[in-house]
Every structure is written in structure tokens, then in C-alpha cells.
Amino acid sequence: MRGDAGLPEDAPISAVRRGALVESVHRGRLAVCDPDGEVLESVGDPEAYIYARSAAKPFQALPLVLSGAADAFGLTDRELAVACASHNAEEPHLAAVRSILEKADLTEDDLQSGAHLPLYEPEADNLVRGGEGPRPIHSNCSGKHAGMLAVCVHEGYETATYRDPDHPLQHRILDLIAEVCGLREDKVLVAGDNCGVPAFALPLRSFATGLARLTTGDVLPDELEGAANRIGEAMREHPFMVAGTGRFDTELMDSTDLLVKGGAEAVLAVGSPEGWGMALKISDGSDRAVRPAALAALGTMGVEVPEAVSSMRGLHGETVGEIEPLI
Amino acid sequence: MRGDAGLPEDAPISAVRRGALVESVHRGRLAVCDPDGEVLESVGDPEAYIYARSAAKPFQALPLVLSGAADAFGLTDRELAVACASHNAEEPHLAAVRSILEKADLTEDDLQSGAHLPLYEPEADNLVRGGEGPRPIHSNCSGKHAGMLAVCVHEGYETATYRDPDHPLQHRILDLIAEVCGLREDKVLVAGDNCGVPAFALPLRSFATGLARLTTGDVLPDELEGAANRIGEAMREHPFMVAGTGRFDTELMDSTDLLVKGGAEAVLAVGSPEGWGMALKISDGSDRAVRPAALAALGTMGVEVPEAVSSMRGLHGETVGEIEPLI
Numbered sequence: 321m322r323g324d325a326g327l328p329e330d331a332p333i334s335a336v337r338r339g340a341l342v343e344s345v346h347r348g349r350l351a352v353c354d355p356d357g358e359v360l361e362s363v364g365d366p367e368a369y370i371y372a373r374s375a376a377k378p379f380q381a382l383p384l385v386l387s388g389a390a391d392a393f394g395l396t397d398r399e400l401a402v403a404c405a406s407h408n409a410e411e412p413h414l415a416a417v418r419s420i421l422e423k424a425d426l427t428e429d430d431l432q433s434g435a436h437l438p439l440y441e442p443e444a445d446n447l448v449r450g451g452e453g454p455r456p457i458h459s460n461c462s463g464k465h466a467g468m469l470a471v472c473v474h475e476g477y478e479t480a481t482y483r484d485p486d487h488p489l490q491h492r493i494l495d496l497i498a499e500v501c502g503l504r505e506d507k508v509l510v511a512g513d514n515c516g517v518p519a520f521a522l523p524l525r526s527f528a529t530g531l532a533r534l535t536t537g538d539v540l541p542d543e544l545e546g547a548a549n550r551i552g553e554a555m556r557e558h559p560f561m562v563a564g565t566g567r568f569d570t571e572l573m574d575s576t577d578l579l580v581k582g583g584a585e586a587v588l589a590v591g592s593p594e595g596w597g598m599a600l601k602i603s604d605g606s607d608r609a610v611r612p613a614a615l616a617a618l619g620t621m622g623v624e625v626p627e628a629v630s631s632m633r634g635l636h637g638e639t640v641g642e643i644e645p646l647i
Numbered sequence: 648m649r650g651d652a653g654l655p656e657d658a659p660i661s662a663v664r665r666g667a668l669v670e671s672v673h674r675g676r677l678a679v680c681d682p683d684g685e686v687l688e689s690v691g692d693p694e695a696y697i698y699a700r701s702a703a704k705p706f707q708a709l710p711l712v713l714s715g716a717a718d719a720f721g722l723t724d725r726e727l728a729v730a731c732a733s734h735n736a737e738e739p740h741l742a743a744v745r746s747i748l749e750k751a752d753l754t755e756d757d758l759q760s761g762a763h764l765p766l767y768e769p770e771a772d773n774l775v776r777g778g779e780g781p782r783p784i785h786s787n788c789s790g791k792h793a794g795m796l797a798v799c800v801h802e803g804y805e806t807a808t809y810r811d812p813d814h815p816l817q818h819r820i821l822d823l824i825a826e827v828c829g830l831r832e833d834k835v836l837v838a839g840d841n842c843g844v845p846a847f848a849l850p851l852r853s854f855a856t857g858l859a860r861l862t863t864g865d866v867l868p869d870e871l872e873g874a875a876n877r878i879g880e881a882m883r884e885h886p887f888m889v890a891g892t893g894r895f896d897t898e899l900m901d902s903t904d905l906l907v908k909g910g911a912e913a914v915l916a917v918g919s920p921e922g923w924g925m926a927l928k929i930s931d932g933s934d935r936a937v938r939p940a941a942l943a944a945l946g947t948m949g950v951e952v953p954e955a956v957s958s959m960r961g962l963h964g965e966t967v968g969e970i971e972p973l974i
Contacts, residue, residue, distance in 0.1 A: 327659055327662075327669060327672050332654055335654075336912070336932060338698060338838045338839075338846065339836065339837070339838025339839070339846070339848070340836055340838070341696055341698065341836065341838070341848055342654060343697075343698050343912055343932070344912050344913075344929075344930060344931055344932035345654050345930050345931065346931050347674070347931075369668055370670075371665060371666075371668065371670050432963075433962070434961065434962020434963050435962065436962060445775050448772050448775045448776055449775055449776055449778065451776065459962065509666065509667055509668065510666070511665045511666025511667070511668070511967070511968075512665075512666070512961060512965065512967045513961070513967070514961040514962055514967055515961065515962055516961060516962065516963045516965070519665065519666070521666070521667075521668055585663070585670055585671050586671075602671075603671060603672050603931075604671055604672065604673050604674075604930075604931040604933055604936075605663060605670070605671035605933070606931055606932070606933055609931075634761065634839060634840070634841040634842070634843060635760070635761020635762065635763060635786065635841055635842055635843065636759075636761050636843045638839065638843070640838070640839045640840070640841055641838075
């Protein structure tokens, strides 16, 4: 018995150490690119595809600015940030999502994000204690869905079918991702994300290049540069709105000038105003491996970052191990 | 940047597929051995160490029978099974743990398992709804701790210090693991488990060999064979007590004649009365990868098992991907 699936080249990237041994190891791939698509650093094969998942949200929010919907509805930067968020469903997140919907003359009933308990445990516990089930607004993606709906209202697109890959909004998003990342549209692969809208797959290098462009505006046509700047600034000025209490995206944006967005299955997208983008994928999809690997890689790029090694605690509060970068 | 930590050889073992692509991949190591230590099947390096974690619980329960404590206190097979469990904290589990404690003239206050919310979500929700925090009895390890305490009472060992690696009970457990697995004692490495008792690391091959012996009694001295049979039968006759509703260990024992015990960081121990043991470790510690890999490997061993591929559902109930074995 021996597995061999012709899988993309990756490398050990984070490890969990217990006592004298490495107990578990996470492999990953990483590319750092400039806006011209030059690979500055890499781990594994930068040409192999990853699903960007929620790390694509800043791209998915571009039509909100480009269509004029953000201006027409008077959306605030906090609201733009929550439209790019995988949020904790803390009260400020819910308030911002509600506000986007109200401004577009919609209600929570229009949201088709699907429902899951708030990512932030105290808010999840509140709902459980109240005997309430989660509603679509509690989904970490509800800001993205509210933003998509606002574009539909502004453009006169059908709102009921906005999740359909053939809906004009979804076509527009696909075009934009391809354009910003410098790929032909048919090179961006589409599948279904868990919240029911398209999920996009593209080579790590292209995604990193797109992040460099999104953050700097370099190489982009003027209108797109303006929209990218507005989205990027909204996120970087309101890190809490992009994720929330205790979340790595928020922590990292709070302490640096980077644009940071995580995605499901352990994807991390980073853009630096200094002119590079970084895309990271933990091969096995484990979120715990993202932080040490990302901090080590960012350190290599000259970013001042917190300590990459962190302790793991047992049920008696004692240290039972460490999670550490291997790059 | 390129990780290289001199890590043990493993191989792709399970994959998560979304749309046209493998989104995430899990690597692993596996050994199937007979009671003489012959490797019948393997993936990766069978000589490299793993922490057995909770998959060692059937071994950790041996002193309960060997010391005479199980007989002296009149423990039932259900109680022996919960002493080997990583249980869901459903009512039958809590009742069995309480009963062990009462029979040994102890109370919940003697348990030093640490506290975490019940693994079974409806029970966790019940506690949250009631505004209660979890107590040590809700820990998935509380049966193991109750069993350890019962041995201490029976043997006249100090109960307050039973978690200490230098406590006579912990020495005895280490000796037994070494003996059953056919290793010199100093070849079994000890670290701290999350519940505060020793965690044992040993080569995959030795652990698989120990599981073959534990399940068949082969190669073991008579007294140990008797204790192994009693523990193994208790588990196989009461699969619910070993884990609980919706758990893989329980499902697999319900539908086969195997002894099955999972452990944290994605370890699975299996013993077959037909004369082999299997030890599986997912390299990255992801539980979701255990089921497909284990079912594929068990199929290879001639066990009739359920379908190894399973669907992943999105928030709208639609299929968004599959998790499948790569071996």
C-alpha cells in the first residue's frame, strides 16, 4: 500500500512538537511575487493550483466599488471591510452587514450565505444559550453575500439567483480575478464554495501576483487601481471588521501595514504596500499551521512579526508542546 | 525557503477533492503486524515513532484487571470499556465513570482529568444552555482516570499523585506497554498528554505488534493474556462505551469483530482476532483523514468495511467535495 496521486510538490512547513519528538507535521506551498509576476520566494511548486476560498474575498468585493454601488449606497469603509470578511459574527460585524442590506433596501431574508454558528465562541455560546439556531447573517461570509446583493440591486441584476455561477455578477467576479491575477479566464477553475457561491482555483504564483497588484495598484488600469486601493485601505484600516477577536488576520493587520485575508482549508493571502504579494496553502488544510509558517515567511520578507513559535497547553494549563515553523 | 526536518517517511493517504482538483491532501504512516512483529503491510516507515495518545488506553487499562481491582470492585464490562474510552460524555458514559468511582469509594472530586466540553455536541450544547462549565467527568478521558484511581485504591497507592510519571501506577503502565509491544522499556518515550498523564511514543511497528498481541493474546504470558482478553472483549462488546454516537471507533466495532481505538492527533489502533494489529498515524494530525485511510487499509486486509469515500456538504446541503483514500 503506497499512496501516489501525482500531487503538487510541497515541503514541511510547520510542526507540532511534543516532548522529544515531532508529533505532527504540516506540509505547504508558498509563493511571494511582485506585481510583474516574478517569484521572489517560494516553497514547493508555485505553478500548481490552489483554491483561494475566502482569501479571494477582497477580489470578490471589487465590483462593489467598480459598479458604483458602494458610492450610490454610501457604504462606509467598515462596511467595505466586512464585505471582504470571514467574520466572527460579533455585534459590530452583524451591524455592518445589516447596514449594507438596509442601504440596498434588502433584509436578512435576502441573504443566501447558509447558516453556521458564529466563529467566535462566546457569540456561538450566546446563541446556544438563547435556544436559537444560527441564521445566515451569522455565517462568516454574510458580509460578502450582502456586498454581492448590493451590487445586484445597483446594477438591476436578479437578486434571487446571485449565487449561480452563470449570474452576471459571478461572471464579472471571475473576469476580475483573471484580470488582476494576470490569467486567461479559462485558466481560473471554478467549483462550489461551502457558502454556495463559486470558489476559484488558480496557480499559487498567479494568486500571489494578484495580491501584489491588489495591494499596490501596480500594473492595473486606473479604474481597477482605484477600486483595489479603496478595498485594500478599508481592510487595513478596519482589521477587526475582516475577522475579529483573537483571529490571525486581524492580529497581523493590527500590527503591520499588510493586507491579510485567510481562507478555508488553510489558505492565507497577504499583500504588502512595499510591492509584493504572498499566497500560502497548508497542504492538509489545517488552520493551526498557517500562523507559524506565515510569520516565518513574513520574517524572511523583512516584516517585523510576532514570535512564530507558540505553546500548546494541556487541560491543566501546562505546556504540552509547541507549534513551530519549519521554514 | 524550503523545509526539511529529517522527518519520517510517509505517503499521501487521504485527499479532499473539490470540483476538478484535490484541494487538500493528508499524508500518513501505517503498519499492519502479526503478533510476532512481522510487518504484513505498511505505508511509510514502520520503524519511526508515533505518540499513541489515547490509542494506548486499552494498554493503560490492563492494570485494572491485572491488579485484581476490577474483580475486587466488581467492575462490569461496560465499566471496563469506559476505562478504555475517549468518550462523548453522553449519559451512559458519565454513569459508568461515576459507578467506577463509587465502587472504589471515590468521588468526582478525585478525578484529575482536566475539563473540556463533551465531545458530543448535543451534550456540550446542554451544558452551555444550562450555563454550566464542563467538569472533569465530561473529559473524554474521565473513564481512564477513574480506572487509574481504582487501581490506586486497590493497591494502596497514593491517589492524589496518580498522574505523576514517577507514580508506581504509571511505572507499571510503562512496563506493560513495553512488554506487550515487545520493546525495551527505555525505548518507549514518555511525554505529557493533554489530560496530564504520561503519553507514550513508540515505533509504529511495535505498536501494531502490541495491538495484535492485545487482541489475540498470542505471545503474551498467561496472566497478561487473560487481562488482554478481558479488556478486548469488554471493548468489542460495548463499542458505544468506548466512544459514542457518531464516532468512528464505535461505528467500526459495531460492524466488525475488530478492536478499535482512536487517539488525538489522528492515531488509530486496530486489532483483529484473526491475528494482526494495525497502527495508523495521519502525519498532520487531522482526524478527518483517519476514516478513509483506515477503511481502505482494512479492506486490503480482507475486512468487510463501509464505503471509504464520503461526501462533504456545503451550508445549503449540496455536495461540495469528497474525502477519499489514496491508498
